Amino acid sequence: xxxxxxxxxxxxxxxxxxxxxxxxxxxxxxxxxxxxxxxxxxxxxxxxxxxxxxxxxxxxxxxxxxxxxxxxxxxxxxxxxxxxxxxxxxxxxxxxxxxxxxxxxxxxxxxxxxxxxxxxxxxxxxxxxxxxxxxxxxxxxxxxxxxxxxxxxxxxxxxxxxxxxxxxxxxxxxxxxxxxxxxxxxxxxxxxxxxxxxxxxxxxxxxxxxxxxxxxxxxxxxxxxxxxxxxxxxxxxxxxxxxxxxxxxxxxxxxxxxxxxxxxxxxxxxxxxxxxxxxxxxxxxxxxxxxxxxxxxxxxxxxxxxxxxxxxxxxxxxxxxxxxxxxxxxxxxxxxxxxxxxxxxxxxxxxxxxxxxxxxxxxxxxxxxxxxxxxxxxxxxxxxxxxxx
Amino acid sequence: xxxxxxxxxxxxxxxxxxxxxxxxxxxxxxxxxxxxxxxxxxxxxxxxxxxxxxxxxxxxxxxxxxxxxxxxxxxxxxxxxxxxxxxxxxxxxxxxxxxxxxxxxxxxxxxxxxxxxxxxxxxxxxxxxxxxxxxxxxxxxxxxxxxxxxxxxxxxxxxxxxxxxxxxxxxxxxxxxxxxxxxxxxxxxxxxxxxxxxxxxxxxxxxxxxxxxxxxxxxxxxxxxxxxxxxxxxxxxxxxxxxxxxxxxxxxxxxxxxxxxxxxxxxxxxxxxxxxxxxxxxxxxxxxxxxxxxxxxxxxxxxxxxxxxxxxxxxxxxxxxxxxxx
Numbered sequence: 187x188x189x190x191x192x193x194x195x196x197x198x199x200x201x202x203x204x205x206x207x208x209x210x211x212x213x214x215x216x217x218x219x220x221x222x223x224x225x226x227x228x229x230x231x232x233x234x235x236x237x238x239x240x241x242x243x244x245x246x247x248x249x250x251x252x253x254x255x256x257x258x259x260x261x262x263x264x265x266x267x268x269x270x271x272x273x274x275x276x277x278x279x280x281x282x283x284x285x286x287x288x289x290x291x292x293x294x295x296x297x298x299x300x301x302x303x304x305x306x307x308x309x310x311x312x313x314x315x316x317x318x319x320x321x322x323x324x325x326x327x328x329x330x331x332x333x334x335x336x337x338x339x340x341x342x343x344x345x346x347x348x349x350x351x352x353x354x355x356x357x358x359x360x361x362x363x364x365x366x367x368x369x370x371x372x373x374x375x376x377x378x379x380x381x382x383x384x385x386x387x388x389x390x391x392x393x394x395x396x397x398x399x400x401x402x403x404x405x406x407x408x409x410x411x412x413x414x415x416x417x418x419x420x421x422x423x424x425x426x427x428x429x430x431x432x433x434x435x436x437x438x439x440x441x442x443x444x445x446x447x448x449x450x451x452x453x454x455x456x457x458x459x460x461x462x463x464x465x466x467x468x469x470x471x472x473x474x475x476x477x478x479x480x481x482x483x484x485x486x487x488x489x490x491x492x493x494x495x496x497x498x499x500x501x502x503x504x505x506x507x508x509x510x511x512x513x514x515x516x517x518x519x520x521x522x523x524x525x526x527x528x529x530x531x532x533x534x535x536x537x538x539x540x541x542x543x544x545x546x547x548x549x550x551x552x553x554x555x556x557x558x559x560x561x562x563x564x565x566x567x568x569x570x571x572x573x574x575x
Numbered sequence: 576x577x578x579x580x581x582x583x584x585x586x587x588x589x590x591x592x593x594x595x596x597x598x599x600x601x602x603x604x605x606x607x608x609x610x611x612x613x614x615x616x617x618x619x620x621x622x623x624x625x626x627x628x629x630x631x632x633x634x635x636x637x638x639x640x641x642x643x644x645x646x647x648x649x650x651x652x653x654x655x656x657x658x659x660x661x662x663x664x665x666x667x668x669x670x671x672x673x674x675x676x677x678x679x680x681x682x683x684x685x686x687x688x689x690x691x692x693x694x695x696x697x698x699x700x701x702x703x704x705x706x707x708x709x710x711x712x713x714x715x716x717x718x719x720x721x722x723x724x725x726x727x728x729x730x731x732x733x734x735x736x737x738x739x740x741x742x743x744x745x746x747x748x749x750x751x752x753x754x755x756x757x758x759x760x761x762x763x764x765x766x767x768x769x770x771x772x773x774x775x776x777x778x779x780x781x782x783x784x785x786x787x788x789x790x791x792x793x794x795x796x797x798x799x800x801x802x803x804x805x806x807x808x809x810x811x812x813x814x815x816x817x818x819x820x821x822x823x824x825x826x827x828x829x830x831x832x833x834x835x836x837x838x839x840x841x842x843x844x845x846x847x848x849x850x851x852x853x854x855x856x857x858x859x860x861x862x863x864x865x866x867x868x869x870x871x872x873x874x875x876x877x878x879x880x881x882x883x884x885x886x887x888x889x890x891x892x893x894x895x896x897x898x899x900x901x
Contacts, residue, residue, distance in 0.1 A: 258689075306669055308616070363883040368669060369818055370882065372616065376811040376875045384868035398868075498680070504673045542688035547681030554674035555656065558666025566665070566900075 232564075239560045240509050240516075240553075244523070247552035251545055265539060272533025273526035279533070281416035285488060287525025288422045289314070292480035293503025294510065294517040295432055300473040302436070302512050304449035305466055309356055309371025310477040311500025312378030313349035317478025318485040319382045320348030322492045323390055325403045325485075334406040341407070342482045349478015350471045352378060357470040361463070367470070375500070383494040390492070398494040409487035419487030428476070432514035445469060477503070498547075505550040508557060524550060583846070588726045590842030592734065593800060595834040597622070597792035600737040602816040602830045603744050604788030609820055610748065611781045612761035612894045613661060614668050617675025618789050619813025621653045625793020627683040630804040631690055633707040639798055642707065643733075646794030647787045653679070654786020658779045665898040684806050708802035709733075731799045733791065740788070745827035757781065761892025764899045774899045789813065811875065818878040825891055833881070840877050844870040 256262035274280050293310045300307035324341040332340075356374055359365040386398035393401070409419040436442035447455040448465050455462050480499060485492050506524055510516030524546075531546035605618050615621075628649035633642030657675055660666040694701065709731055717728035748754040756777060759767050764774045792812075797804050815837060823829025848867050 308669070308673060359879070359883055364887040365879070365882045366886070368616065369821065370879060372814045373811075373818060373875050373879050373882075376814070377872050377879070380868040380872035380875070384866040384872070387866040387868060501673070501677060501680075504670065505677060508670055540692060542685040544681045544684030544688070547677050548685060549681075551674045551678030551681055555660050555666075555671065555678070558660045558671055558674070559664040562660075562664040562666050569900075 235564050236511060236516075239557060239564065240511075240520070243509075243553045243556035243560060244549075246556050247549045250552055251549050255541065255545070260539060260541065265534065265541065268534050268537050268539060269527075269530040271530075272537075273530030277413070278416055279529060281413050281418040283522070283526040283529040284422050285417035285419065285525075286528050287521040288419075288425045288487075289480040289484045289497065289499040290502055290506050290524050290528075291425045291429060291518055291521035292476050292483070293499045294506030294521050295429060295514060296473040296476035296480070297503045298507035298510065298512045298514065298517050299432060299436075299445075299476070300469055301507060302449050303445040303465065303469045304452065305469050305473070306366075306368040307353065307356070307371055307470060307473045308368055308504065309353065309374050309378075309500070310473070310480075310503045311498065312371070312375040313352045313474045313477035314481040314484075314500040314503075315378050315382045315496060316352045317345035317349035317481030318492055318496055319385055319390070319481070320478070321345035321482035322400045322403065322485045323385070325407045326401045326491075327390060329407075334404075338407050338409065338486065341486055342479065345478045345482025345485075346475045347478070349481065350475040353470045353474025353477070357467055361467070379494075382492075382496075386492060386494055392491070400492040402491040403486065407486065408490055409483065411487075417488045419483070421483035421487045425479075425483070426518055428479075429514045429518040436514065441465075502547075502550060505554050508554050585722055585725050587839065587842045587846055588722070589729060590845070591835060591838035592726055592730060593838070594841045595831075595838035596731065596734045596737050597795045598812055598816050598819065598834040598837065599741055599831055600733070600795065601785075601789040601792040601813060602819055602834055603737070603741050603827060604785030605816055606820050606823070606825060606827060606830050607744060607748075607757060608778075608781050608785040609895055610761050610825060610892055611757045611778050612764060612892050612897065612899070613658075613778050613782060614672070614817075614896045615657055615661070615675070615782065615785060616669060616672030616814070616817060617653070617657055617679070618672075618785070618816055619809055619811065620672075620676035620679030621650055621657075621786055621789035622793040622796070622809045622813045623679040623683050624649045624653050625790035626797040626804055626808055627686055627793075628790070629794035630703070630797040631686065633798045634690075634694075634703055637704045637707050639707050639709050642798045643709075643791065643794045646790040646797075648790070650786040650788065650790020650793070651783055652786075653790070654782045654784075655779070657786070658782040661898070662775050662778045662782065665900060668896050668898070680806070683804075687804060687806065703798065703802045707798065709799040711799075731795065733795050733799060736791075741827050741831050748827065758892075761894055764894055768899075778899070815874065815878050818882050821891065822878070822881045822885055824885070836881075837874055837878065841874045844873045 509520035632645030819833035
């Protein structure tokens with residue numbers, strides 16, 4: 187039951203996806219490292235399909251939701267008009283859309299990088315929440331006597347470290363106890379949510395309130411905004427810059443190449459002598475760091491204080507990652523789209539239509555389901571063509 | 576149940592069974608699906624869809640039975656949607672499951688807001704109409720049976736259905752042809768196909784069953800244990816079920832034991848939360864200063880610890896999570 191972590195096959199395969207002693211390699215390939223999963227969400231072979239499938243899925247999903255609501259008696263055209271106007275109607279709305287794309291982009295990158303290397307980190311939500319908590323703790327409670335810029339930097343770093351450590355817990359549970367990361371991260375999301383609320387009820391609670399809510403961050407510690415009277419903070423371009431960096435690392439470096447091979451074909455990676463175990467650990471820490479950074483930016487740049495309900499960007503990041511075919515630049519595009527979708531839906535909810543903003547979540551979910559179907563169809567067609575040759 | 580003469584232990588045990596019921600229901604369905612090689616991490620979402628469907632149907636028709644039926648139908652629809660993507664379309668099961676969760680959050684949140692608005696406009700009361708929610712059995716004669724009477728007989732009808740389902744599933748997996756096929760689907764789908772068993776058809780069927788179970792579990796939460804709906808009412812139970820299936824090593828009795836254990840930890844932490852204010856002794860005093868979220872966290876920590884202890888020793892279905900392609 188408790189194998190020491192140093193028996194030969196584990197070391198050779200890098201610890202994280204050991205061949206089980208009963209020889210059921212497939213089980214581990216499926217749940218723990220999930221080469222198959224990676225294959226399933228890999229982009230289709232043809233460039234035109236890469237672009238067409240997400241667009242088709244988005245159009246289909248939007249049509250379904252708008253159509254469904256118009257069946258309930260809501261004006262379809264009025265809904266679409268308000269939604270689009272709310273998303274990109276003027277420069278204020280565009281700035282708001284960009285700002286809400288920021289956490290989606292970072293959690294999307296977190297999920298994307300992890301999935302690319304076959305690490306099924308579903309825990310971006312918990313990592314995001316604890317990143318925000320650590321950041322707000324640093325900014326409101328434990329700020330050292332330093333210039334504000336230094337404290338902001340420290341807060342961001344605190345968020346990154348917290349997210350990374352939380353991801354590290356899931357990694358350690360897999361590495362040393364064989365708990366699949368899919369499961370541990372799901373459960374750790376809930377532990378993180380309760381932990382965050384406990385801290386917001388406890389040491390971080392603002393004076394004069396009984397709600398789980400932190401004090402407001404001093405204005406000197408807010409992330410500077412690029413356009414006045416908007417939330418378009420300096421973290422937004424940084425996030426997009428990170429997407430480019432991630433793209434370059436995956437495309438142009440040995441590290442990136444090893445991550446990709448580890449994900450798509452762990453056996454080949456092991457045979458080639460790649461340090462799979464170390465790569466998985468690094469990927470998990472990077473993934474958690476990105477999600478933690480999303481939390482830090484959100485609290486320092488947009489919310490300026492934290493409550494127990496602080497968005498579900500971690501879960502939405504899974505959808506963002508998939509819509510972008512797990513490719514950093516694709517993820518950036520997907521985050522822009524979902525950010526606009528969210529901002530527009532918020533305006534629709536506040537408008538006379540009074541439709542719930544949750545319909546944006548429905549759109550996202552349907553997009554993913556349709557994409558999985560279309561990608562599966564494309565893969566199957568390719569397989570048939572190959573067999574035909 | 577007349578609470579006056581019931582001991583604390585009996586009370587906590589009854590609460591544990593109450594809490595375990597939806598997880599036994601949803602868990603048995605998930606266990607069958609996983610045995611057949613399909614993992615549905617969207618079970619939480621299907622439960623949530625069951626919650627909202629049951630509540631809306633019960634509130635609009637005034638009938639609890641129709642509410643339960645609506646939840647089961649919602650579960651069937653959600654199950655077939657997942658199967659369409661994950662089995663027929665060969666989409667990644669983890670991602671499809673995550674999408675199901677997102678879908679459930681969106682659909683239930685939207686439906687709840689629209690319903691509340693409509694109810695407000697029509698000036699209807701904000702509670703379920705009389706008879707639209709289920710109440711637990713409370714036979715007077717059961718009070719005379721020590722412990723087991725209050726714990727096992729003061730329960731909702733769905734508890735007995737869940738127990739029956741679990742027993743049937745355990746027997747079926749062990750002794751019937753269908754059980755052999757289900758296990759083979761997870762361990763060796765190729766052999767199934769060679770023997771003329773349609774892998775996709777069987778997996779689709781078992782996902783329908785799992786969906787119906789999870790839907791009914793949702794109805795239990797919204798129109799039985801409580802007579803209300805809240806957007807976070809499933810509270811991760813569907814995810815804990817995934818851990819408990821592993822905890823039980825893909826065996827029904829193990830799963831049921833895990834559910835009862837989880838229910839016990841949950842009701843213990845709830846009791847601790849209240850006891851620390853009412854009981855004045857040294858132990859409770861030590862607890863009194865802690866935020867109650869730390870208690871709510873406990874069941875998830877226990878689930879993680881259980882996984883950490885047991886994961887290594889539990890080889891699951893060989894092809895769990897792997898799509899089948901002819």
